[in-house]
Amino acid sequence: MSQTTAARGFDHYFVPEPSTYPLFGSVALLLFGAGAALWLNDVPSGPWIFLAGVAVLIYMLFGWFGQVVRESESGRYGWRVGKSFRWSMGWFIFSEVMFFAAFFGALFYARVLSVPWLASGDNEALLWQGFSSAWPTAGPYTPSGAEAFTPMGAWGIPAINTLILLTSGATLTWAHHGLRAERRGQLKLGLLLTIALGLVFLGLQIYEYGHAYAELNLRLDSGIYGTTFYLLTGFHGLHVTVGVIMLTVMLGRALAGHFSPQRHFGFEAAAWYWHFVDVVWLILFVVVYLL
Template sequence: MSSTHTSATPYYFVPAESRHPVMAAAGLFFVILGAAQWINGHQWGMYSLALGLVWWLAVLYQWFSQSVQESEGGRYGYKIDLSYRWSMAWFIFSEVMFFGAFFTALWWARAHSVPALGSLDNALLWPEFKAAWPTVAAGATASPANIVEPFQTVGPFWLPTINTALLLSSGVTLTIAHHALRENHRAKTIRFMWITVLLGFVFLCVQGYEYHHLYSELNLKLTSGVYGSTFYLLTGFHGFHVFIGMLMLFFITLRLRKGHFTAERHFGFEGAAWYWHFVDVVWLGLYMLVYWT
């Protein structure tokens, strides 16, 4: 939401018919078609995937640009602001459920699946199996036939702790930027927004370096039993969400530089901030449950 509202602001804005939804769906069709064919060995699927992504991103750019123009044109009133807030709240709730499923998978593997494999019922099938977590001890990979390569687990020091400090710091700088915007200090807002975006970028660089270290030195891979699969699913999807949140904040910063948003009306800023703080909270859960335990 933006700020340039006039006395003619409608009670509720109804947009004209738009081609954007069907065009975005068409782009996603080629993405899914290409991905499905590519992973099944058809090389043309790679080109379909690339075409679909470019198509989809171009449609999103046009769609978002139109929304920004409508907002800056004073067409969005209280009801639209309220609908955006509810939409963002439900979107974040869906993300909570998304990560909740992966956290539940981690808990189920540790508390139920691994102990069950080491129970008396399975003793005849895997007599040498050790029901221990992390599944790195000899025989504890649910693979007595040694089809899972030996690997080492990862602790909280030092890269995960550095990334925790980076994300927590970014939450602080984002909050400072928000308060500065509410006080109409635009230059200060933009300065701290750039710092927040930079901290998010550094987080991704550190995580990339961590992944390289894990693969090359600890031999911890996505195929390293249930420990490796849950580790990379949780941290990898979180890293993707950090990337999306960083893009949100980047484009909000560009809009701030163009003079968009005011101290009174700036939900575009607030929505991105909500998402970023959600990403921070998820990382704290990952840091405690994946790296420390």
């Protein structure tokens, strides 16, 4: 292919060949949802249908993403495709921002509006004698009164995890600088350190949950505090898991010789997502643990 033809192809928008991967994705979601519903209703085939959906979904992800990687590495994507990728990733992260905004909004509503209202005036009779608007609330009502629990403190594992995520953001930025400067060793080491820090974060969070259940009596059903605590921290932990998977894929691509200083949006997209996860944790640490 001549340089003129390559430049012309680079300027035009790439139109991919017809693909069956969307069909596989639809089948995967159908099996995934149906299997989960049957599983929750104790139907024996439910878990198997659910796992079949997961397997089909993994096949689709590997196949579809692999095709996109091969097309990118072959130089078939131009600046128009790169621009669309950036817009798509930006909107995806915005949807994730709204996702967490809804959860933070639920915490704000419960803590600032709902709980004080229930503790005011004659509303106290709606719950139990002695209920107050102090946060965290006393937990669920039992015949012997409110079941006591200890809220999770900020200093300890949560503070360590905050330091870990902040450090991981720095190591990922260091890896990005290495990529832009064509220092492949720095790129690989930075990615490896970021992945390791993410795994340490997840391990400490699992330990924190075990400590909360066994020693603090803080469970998912420990009033609105327990519900919002596990909802926010749990979904953030899920996002950290997704981020670790994304960065692991980027490390594999880096080891395979992919990316260049000029063309590395796959790496940038994973970095955007990881920095988003970092920012959400900082807000979560202040709102859930400190305040």
